[in-house]
Amino acid sequence: MTLSTKAKDAYYYSDGWHQASSTYQISNPATGELLAEVANCGPDEAAKAAAIAWDSFNSWKQKTAFERSEILMRWFDLMMANQEELARTMTLEMGKPIKESRGEVAYAAGFVKWYAEEAKRVYGETMPAHLAHKRLFAIKQPVGPVYGVTPWNFPSAMVTRKAAPALAAGCSFILKPAEHTPLSALYLAELWEAAGGPPGTLQILPCEDPVPLSETLMADPRIRKVTFTGSTEVGRILYKQSAQTIKKISLELGGHAPYLVFADADLEKAIPEVIACKYRNAGQTCVCTNRIYVHSAIMEAFSEKYAAAASELKVGDPLDDNTDIGPLVDAQGFAKVQEHIQDALSKGAKIITGGKALSGLYFEPTVLSQISDDMKLMNEETFGPVAPLISFETDEEAIQMANNTPYGLAAYLYTNDLSRAFKVSEALEYGIVGVNDGLPSTPFVPFGGVKQSGLGREGGHWGIEEYLEVKYISMGLPK
Numbered sequence: 240m241t242l243s244t245k246a247k248d249a250y251y252y253s254d255g256w257h258q259a260s261s262t263y264q265i266s267n268p269a270t271g272e273l274l275a276e277v278a279n280c281g282p283d284e285a286a287k288a289a290a291i292a293w294d295s296f297n298s299w300k301q302k303t304a305f306e307r308s309e310i311l312m313r314w315f316d317l318m319m320a321n322q323e324e325l326a327r328t329m330t331l332e333m334g335k336p337i338k339e340s341r342g343e344v345a346y347a348a349g350f351v352k353w354y355a356e357e358a359k360r361v362y363g364e365t366m367p368a369h370l371a372h373k374r375l376f377a378i379k380q381p382v383g384p385v386y387g388v389t390p391w392n393f394p395s396a397m398v399t400r401k402a403a404p405a406l407a408a409g410c411s412f413i414l415k416p417a418e419h420t421p422l423s424a425l426y427l428a429e430l431w432e433a434a435g436g437p438p439g440t441l442q443i444l445p446c447e448d449p450v451p452l453s454e455t456l457m458a459d460p461r462i463r464k465v466t467f468t469g470s471t472e473v474g475r476i477l478y479k480q481s482a483q484t485i486k487k488i489s490l491e492l493g494g495h496a497p498y499l500v501f502a503d504a505d506l507e508k509a510i511p512e513v514i515a516c517k518y519r520n521a522g523q524t525c526v527c528t529n530r531i532y533v534h535s536a537i538m539e540a541f542s543e544k545y546a547a548a549a550s551e552l553k554v555g556d557p558l559d560d561n562t563d564i565g566p567l568v569d570a571q572g573f574a575k576v577q578e579h580i581q582d583a584l585s586k587g588a589k590i591i592t593g594g595k596a597l598s599g600l601y602f603e604p605t606v607l608s609q610i611s612d613d614m615k616l617m618n619e620e621t622f623g624p625v626a627p628l629i630s631f632e633t634d635e636e637a638i639q640m641a642n643n644t645p646y647g648l649a650a651y652l653y654t655n656d657l658s659r660a661f662k663v664s665e666a667l668e669y670g671i672v673g674v675n676d677g678l679p680s681t682p683f684v685p686f687g688g689v690k691q692s693g694l695g696r697e698g699g700h701w702g703i704e705e706y707l708e709v710k711y712i713s714m715g716l717p718k
């Protein structure tokens with residue numbers, strides 16, 4: 240199966256494929272060429288989608304968990320059967336190197352498989368009663384129609400990390416994909432349809448301006464849950480809007496991940512981990528390290544080896560199997576990386592390697608030293624291939640610097656000392672800690688942040704709870 244022309248031809252997916260009255264264009268960031276003319280949905284489509292989601296929820300929730308599980312399992316099989324085409328679509332729309340895109344499709348499909356299995360394990364509880372004639376139960380039921388909003392940096396995985404547990408739980412799901420990446424989402428809908436997903440259970444509404452469409456869904460009382468992955472700034476808007484109708488909400492927001500490299504680290508093993516953590520997806524992930532703290536005793540050796548490894552990364556065509564770093568997603572993202580480097584240099588930073596813009600939206604892998612806390616890159620997500628190196632003396636100082644941020648998504652450390660590994664990971668105010676592991680994400684673990692990095696967890700058995708309500712039933716037996 241290949242991607243139907245519908246997705247590229249201004250259709251959106253609701254209770255079937257519909258052509259939108261207006262369209263917008265998306266381009267390939269690697270070449271700047273026009274990629275597709277896609278549906279531009281607005282408040283009218285959103286209002287219809289809410290009604291469809293309500294109707295489909297009422298029939299979908301009646302299916303047994305086993306029936307839902309079978310459809311999800313077929314969806315997983317179809318994703319894996321179409322891995323190459325899905326990966327190519329993703330690379331074309333946002334520039335992720337193809338080898339990483341293949342990995343993302345497998346990761347995205349992993350959520351579908353996990354929740355196909357988890358659907359069958361939504362267990363209730365019985366409680367001992369305080370009166371002899373009573374029987375007390377707690378059952379779990381789907382929360383209702385869900386509205387999901389996803390970012391461009393993981394065009395498939397952020398969709399299935401939300402839609403798979405929601406659908407497994409018995410919810411219907413309306414997705415507003417990121418402006419840059421509607422094709423991956425529409426492709427997933429096509430596979431959902433092919434897997435036997437009933438019309439209206441999964442709807443995909445691409446749009447160029449998210450505000451009018453989103454406001455319509457946020458105000459609709461039939462939408463009982465909102466799940467968002469993106470920036471903290473937009474998360475705050477949705478959090479406020481959800482108060483209108485008291486929607487249940489999950490927020491996966493921005494991060495500013497520190498990586499602490501202790502003096503006992505084996506540099507030959509540590510450097511590849513820190514490199515992968517920094518430069519995957521050209522540094523455009525919420526869990527990419529943004530600040531690398533290195534013990535002063537090993538700083539010289541670390542910076543030399545790290546800069547050498549960074550400069551060996553191959554920057555180029557993301558469709559090439561050998562490419563490590565593709566283009567940045569758009570001119571805005573590119574300008575932010577340039578701005579962060581200029582700001583750091585103007586405040587005394589030194590370039591160890593890289594630092595230059597290449598042609599198009601490509602940027603050299605960059606390593607900087609002589610960093611101070613007032614630099615933008617120490618306070619905002621750079622979302623690019625830029626690594627600032629900062630030295631520290633004691634564990635306490637490293638922990639204090641790592642925690643000195645409003646964000647709390649992912650943090651990392653590298654050490655050979657078991658006691659330090661436990662103590663430091665417990666002291667870090669983060670939802671995720673990678674110990675000697677720069678790539679901790681996988682479908683069956685709890686992913687999410689503390690502080691201003693979010694609310695709730697996705698993945699594992701935690702992920703499905705976000706789409707369930709607990710109902711208490713008290714049954715009195717005739718005395």
Ligand code: NAD
Pocket residue numbers: 388389390391392393415416417418449450453468469470471473474476490491492493494524525526620648688692693
């Ligand atoms: P963004 O917040 O600008 O956009 C994310 C989504 O929100 C897009 O679909 C966009 O169309 C939509 N959006 C924007 N304004 C909106 C509004 N007013 N109302 C409703 N929807 C709106 O973020 P981005 O630039 O697409 O993605 C990068 C951000 O996502 C980074 O901050 C990154 O850290 C974060 N992120 C977090 C996670 C996580 O799991 N915590 C994962 C990936 C990305």
